[in-house]
Amino acid sequence: MAPPPDFDTLTIADIARLADGDRLPPVERWNPAHCGDSEMRIARDGTWYHQGAPITRPAMVRAFSRILRRESDGGYVLVTPVEKLDIAVEDAPFVAVEMKAEGEGRDATLAFRLNTGELVTASATHPLRFAEQADGPHPYLHVRGGLEALIARPVYYELAERALAGDDAGPGVWSAGTFFALQA
Structure with missing residues (x-):
């Protein structure tokens, strides 16, 4: 996954074009059985944690963020076609x-x-x-x-x-x- 472009150099038109071209996985169509807890947490400051340790690789955080979904009960899950794992979110993801x-x-x-x-x-x-x-x-x-x-x-x-x-x-x-x- 390529690093995100430098925000300072983008125009609003560039941003709109990039956002339109960013194809996310169809997480809303994936409905596997619940598999458990991811042992992950997103802190109020946006830091992602796994088993209590911060995830320091931006590419990993970005990859996980693309499979994040909000459930109808207000909870959050990481979802793929074959598994669904709870993730704790302190404020907003x-x-x-x-x-x-x-x-x-x-x-x-x-x-x-x-x-x-x-x-x-x-x-x-x-x-x-x-x-x-x-x-x-x-x-x-x-x-x-x-x-x-x-x-x-x-x-x-x-x-x-x-x-x-x-x-x-x-x-x-x-x-x-x-x-x-x-x-x-």
């Missing part, structure tokens, strides 16, 4: 670690690079949501099939700055023709 913005106001498009290298553009299909929690707002980006990315704090501050600079009725951001209110 992905973290949005970088944001690229083109345009302003209603014409803006916001794209994100996840900790796995995956690229996602916020849109009606990939909405942003903001959940109020005891320690403050937690922003999320829908990635696919019920899987979300927690937006890293520095990226959230970029979003908040854009939201407060806008002249909309309430604080929020536009991306790909959709408005996302900043509050939960």
